[in-house]
Amino acid sequence: MIDKIMLQMFHIRQVFPGVIALDDVDFDLQRGEVHILLGENGAGKSTLIKILSGAYQKTSGLIKLEGVEIDIKNPRHAQTLGISTIYQEFNLVPHLNVYENIFLGREPVSIPGVTNRGEMIRKAEEILDDLGVAIDVHAPVRTLGVAQKQMVEVAKALSMDAKILIMDEPTSTLTDREIQDLFSMIRRLKKKGVSIIFISHRLEEAYDIGDRVTVLRDGRHIGTCDMDQIQKTDLIKMMVNRELKEQYPRIRMQAGEEILRVENVNKKGILKDITFSLHRGEILGITGLMGAGRTELARILFGVDQFDNGQFVFKGKMITIQSPRKAINLGIGFLTEDRKSQGLILKQSLQENICLPSIERFSRWGMMDVQKENLITERYIKELKIKTTGSRQKVKYLSGGNQQKVVMGKWLATQADIFIFDEPTRGIDVGSKVEIYQWMNRLTKNGSGLIMMSSEMPEILGMSDRILVMRHGHIAGEFLPDESAQETILQCALGVKNE
């Protein structure tokens, strides 16, 4: 029985100046198990895995690996102990090819100083074969997709004889099909006795792949149990300690007049004959696989990218949208998919971020009205319940959910009529998610029209009033949100014919 236990952590405590990130947390991992780590942003998941990966030194507590007490000194040390971590941001060198990346820093040598290419290639192919993935080991990593890069990371970990694999939200940027591939690979690893710590915000996945689950909240261990013995609603309760009435609190209402009509928009090789309309008070969900053209469509609607032909009718008038400035002035807001690289200026304060798109309202003759800015910022901090030390705090110090609320505030401040949300809740905690959904309700109630691009099916079904499915740059189908539609929507997105 002892043999089954891979890793034990007792009374782990991690203190940062002014914050207790982890308080008396116990955790254990068995051989060949997938252990899901759940918790809202800021619950302590990242801290826990950073202790295991050697990035942080625990303040106190005890860690045993296969029954032996260990002290993980640094990331390199963790790897030699057999603990490998795959972060959301990959540690790969884009210009090197697959096998060079797998063995980076540990290249087998023939003569000292000369790498043994043949050996590297052979071993790399062996590992990838073992994982059941087909990737050309000679391909430069930059030419690979996200899912393939992830596989290369896993291969790299296995080349170091990883016994424990930590995956930090590995599915957040994958399409459904890629997730299935990842899961089948994880099942192979389990059979080989590799233990996996899997962090995710998606409960559906947890049930799909997990054996056991541990929930953290506010740096404390709330509970650990077998996946098949706990209900989803109970898990949510453990995570947030408040009963969420509904995960998707959409209040549907009668759609109003048409506010935007998109007619026959084409862009060679990317979009084909896109036609749809959006009404006041409506959430139009647009889904599809990655690369189906959702983000590209959003960027054209917002004047970022050019297109070949097609037209827009906005409030009954033909318009052109040449630039984001023009789009903002017309009353269109675009909440981009990636808040860190596109949505926010991390080095700047909440105030500077929130006021940036609507800067014209806060300036006269090029001079800023800081007082007015401050007023608006304080208002959105309060209304959106952003947890911050104040309007002058830099947004990089906020948690993911709070950062997303800043993005929200930034566009609310423009008082737009149309909001385009691209993956509005990716990678944020359940509590913040619901708050953002409630804001969507409020916006539609006030007569705005919302376009929500999302690859999360429950979100699309739960929040949309109408659903468009995109595939290969065109609109493949339109559906009403209905539990039973899930399957047909997925088939439509995948292009599978239903006989």
Added chain:
Amino acid sequence: MNKQIKNFLIHHGRQFGTLIGLFVLIVVLWIFSPFFLTFSNLLNVAQQTSINAIIAVGMTFVIISAGIDLSVGSIVALAGVVLASTLHRGVPLPFAIMMGLGVGFLCGLVNGILITQGRLPPFISTLGMMSVARGTALLFTQGRPISGFSADFRFLATGEILRIPMPVVMMIMIYIVAHFVLKSTKLGRYTYAIGGNEEAAILSGVNVKFYKTIVYGICGLFSGTAAVLLSARLNSAQPIAGMMYELDAIAAVVIGGSSLMGGEGTVIGTLIGAFIMGVLRNGLNLLGISSFIQQIIIGSVIIVAVLVDMALKKHQTS
């Protein structure tokens, strides 16, 4: 109350660090050379620092926008010789000065256009401009200096207001305006936004190409300003003037706490940075330390300043 002080220190601690560095430097030099801390020598330091400090203002804008400008020294030379020859042709003083400033601004705009429209990295386009402007200045003058100006013009460098030399007065005025522009205008806000995250700035409706071009134009304009002061001080405009000025300006900005990654920095920091360099040069001269050793010391100070800066920033985040 305590929290307020703490917040203030967290937000401004970086500048206090440099300021403390400057004071330590002054005290050390004062101990070694009592003459250092006399009013006339301090004015002397301020006057010597003013030209680098003015160029460094423009450089601060550029570096905050996540760019770099290597051409400032050459622009000083080109603007200087154009100004001088205009003066020698009997053009009224204000117009001649406007010519000098205009040449600087124009060179900066060309840099900006090459970067935004030509999509060149700032390093490359300003490296090119560095050579082009220098060559043009040499060609224009056949390599010879243009010397001898009217007293009116020389007043810009030799005159005093309340015993403070004109270049110092101008430097102070420029810093007040530049500080205001960065902190309280749309242009300033956009400069930080572009440097902080260009993509996010574009998606927030900022006309990045336009404002970036303006930022390089401003940098050129300040180089032109420096050219006016330098020519007036030397009573001569030389096509080989301003050599290595770009490095002094970049050093002042970096010592002052701006990140070469863009998005952060202040002109106050730059001013302190420029003064650290100026005080060091002056003090080392007073102590009779050879210019060879001076270079080693100044280089080391730049490196240490940035190392300390990085350590402080790391401390802030954790």
